[in-house]
Amino acid sequence: MKEEQSKPAPEYLLGSPEQQSWMKKYFFSPRGLGFLEPGIVGLDDAKMSAYNVAKSSYQIRPDVFNMNYLSKTVGLGKEEIIQRMQRMYEQRTIVFVMNPAVSVYGWGLYYWMVKLNENTPPEAKAELSEWFQNKDDICTGYECQGDFDFYNGNHMRVIDNLLYDVLEPWKNRPEVKYVHLCPIRRDLRESHVNQFDCPGDGYREVLWGPGQIEKLAQVQDKLDLPDLKIIQALNAKRPMEDFFDFKVLAEVSGLDEKAMLDGIKELVEVKRIIVPLFHLNFMKLNLTNRMFVIRLFQNIPCCRKAEISDELSAIKEFNTVKEFSDSFYDIILWAYNEITDIPALRAKLNSYSEIEEIKEADMTRMYRRWVCRLDDQNGYWEECVFTDDFLQDRTQPGGPECTIRKGAK
Amino acid sequence: MKIDAPRKYVIDNLKHFLNPSSIAVVGASRYPAKVGYKVIQGLKDWGYRGEIYPVNPRADKVHGLTAYKTITDIPGPVDLVFVAVPAHLVKMTLEHAVAKKAKIVVIATSAFKEIGRGDLQDRLTQYCRDNKLPLFGPNLVGMGSPYLNFNCGFIPYLPIKGPVAMISQSGANLLAALGNSTTMHFGMSFFVGLGNKADVDFSELIEYGNTDPHTKSLAIYIEGLDSPTAFVKACTSVVPNKPIVVIKVGGSEIGVKAAFAHTASENEGTSDAFYDQLFEQCGVIRATTFQEFLDISLALGLQPELKGDCVAMITNGGGSGLLSCDHFERLGQPMQELSSISPDLGLRIRTYMPMFGSPLNPVDISGTASPVHYKGALRQAMRDPNVDMVYCSICPTAVTDVPGVVDVAIEMYEAYKPLGKPFVMECQGGAECLEAIIRLRNHGIPAYATPEQAVNAIVALRKYSKIKEKFSKKK
Structure with a gap:
């Protein structure tokens, strides 16, 4: 733990060879937020077909995933795997999603943390919670307990739209102590799966801490070890041929098998702009996620900040790792309380002399993730509500809006 | 496929x-x-x-x-x-x-x-x-x-x-x-x-x-x-x-x-x-x-087919009459003078118009026409066995009782429906005409806001009559 505390400043200087080599280390070079790149495809593009067919049918046809590969990997019969996946879905313990590299799609991914004043009446928090739950523009959101009360996120093209439309309606309420914007600069890991901005060649590696999966199988009664192995195998870094069964996808959809394979391979493996993955509904498994929100001293250069993010992302117990930009805070890390040595993680974080402050909170309610509603209690499990602010100026009252937003009012 | x-x-x-x-x-x-x-x-x-x-x-x-x-x-x-x-x-x-x-x-x-x-x-x-x-x-x-x-x-x-x-x-x-x-x-x-x-x-x-x-x-x-x-x-x-x-x-x-x-x-x-x-x-x-x-x-959908070319137009507006007869001719179905349709019909209709009205066809019962005038003229035209259909137009002036004329039109239409002659109306003007069109349509009378629309409808009724005849024979 000591070596981090005394780590010397890097040799990195603008224009130096070290800077150039640092730049090469990152799949996505540093860029602005909401950077629209040529080569992206719409979510209904033919290249997305394999994902779209599977996303729309896995609820009743789990065999859209490659049962030969799964059977070989987890050592269970195909029929048993199908039944297990069906049960896991019906228990609402798993959901199949796709994480897009939002920054290259032209959105900024803006998370924001909300802290309420001490002694805020529970009904005031509940009212805000309902507002966040029903605000379709919030694509990811959680109610929390601890150093802050809510952690939500939006993908938006124009930051003014976020400020005016999503934050303004409530941020000046007397019970709100602060709202801190945390725009994402690098997405390193989501739901145990390494993402586009992870260091080295770790893209799409699936990570769990030693013994975590076995422990998870013990602390709850919905998923057993073989179930978890199936999910682990699905999320594993394998070519798309192992992920989907393209024959079944073609059988379900009538679309061309090869075209679907070529399309999804290009997006996931070559362009690296989407990562399909299975997300565990940790709340259904009676797990709580601990969030560590880290603030570095402001004189820490960004190259070092990136290094720290990379170092922390090497800790497999963190199921989610993201780096912020232009914010009071710099890094967020998640780990499950029930299957992780949280004090050890905290001690590790505290060993960094560059860290000025760590805020901690546990998630107690989830609203949405990846634009997908997770509030089963309201009857909206996996209802995907995709809204964004494309072509909209929400600073102007009465301006044109997308239909879903209008319908929701 | x-x-x-x-x-x-x-x-x-x-x-x-x-x-x-x-x-x-x-x-x-x-x-x-x-x-x-x-x-x-x-x-x-x-x-x-x-x-x-x-x-x-x-x-x-x-x-x-x-x-x-x-x-x-x-x-x-x-x-x-x-x-x-x-x-x-x-x-x-x-x-x-x-x-x-x-x-x-x-x-x-x-x-x-x-x-x-x-x-x-x-x-x-x-x-x-x-x-x-x-x-x-x-x-x-x-x-x-x-x-x-x-x-x-x-x-x-x-x-x-x-x-x-x-x-x-x-x-x-x-x-x-x-x-x-x-x-x-x-x-x-x-x-x-x-x-x-x-x-x-x-x-x-x-x-x-x-x-x-x-x-x-x-x-x-x-x-x-x-x-x-x-x-x-x-x-x-x-x-x-x-x-x-x-x-x-x-x-x-x-x-x-x-x-x-x-x-x-x-x-x-x-x-x-x-x-x-x-x-x-x-x-x-x-x-x-x-x-x-x-x-x-x-x-x-509303009217029977038009079995002949003898269309009598009753209007209180000469302008709508002119637009109509020109459009009829453009569509190859020229209007005939009233005297050639039925020699006495003009004289009989004259009773329901002022001296400056015209019984030619279009029959212009003039801008001062009241529901009483409309009723008389419509009744005469509908009852005449030489008339194949009646086309009625309302062009509101300050003295036109549009709802009253609509009442009369509906009454005459209902009364002579058994004769099987089509009846079409045109009401050109403001809000009262829109209301008139809707009331007329509610009573099964095709009514339109312009003469050309009405004439198109009448020509289609005539076309269908010919089609029906041709295809019934074939059948």
């Missing part, structure tokens, strides 16, 4: 299309702004009384109704399957519909032939044909009937009850007609959006319209005819009983491409002249503008 003639199993199953006892809505959504939600909302709001089964594997309940994972999980029988899922799920849905022995499937989903997936569309169509499951769509907006309180699709209006069956490839133009129905009282018997019409074709709905007791005329919006032989067969058998009006679009150079991109309609190698000839061959009346399409189908 092409058919050579209307298919019996399709026509037999069409009774489930507008009057199903149960509907599975595949892709039923819990979110109010999504199509899959609107379909169920529309069914409920407009008074559908059959069973509704939402199908959505992610939901337990939709609209307060139990949701099913697939069609095959539904406990009861399913007459109609309405599909509002993405294109990539349609194949599986059709397989489930066949397994469930559904009677009809309606696919609202887009993204088939119109975006280059013709092969997929054809394969799905063939699958339905192999299993004798009539398929509507894909890429359609919905269908319904005001007589059955049935509005199935994402359609914000239910038209008022009336005589016109509207069959449209275009959802947008169908919606325009439906909107017109609610505001202008264009009455419909049923309406159908056909979209890409991969399987069920115009011809089968034309046959269905022939058997529907509420349908008196058929209005058909065409972007492309895949099965002209079947179309001709169906029209030929129907026109002796009921008039058919078509509007055929996509004939311009860029329109050919636009029609393909819209509803995958193929017009390459055809010309407007080809369609003129085809429509002539099968006895349908072709409209050139959408307004004319609506106007003449309404007149043909």
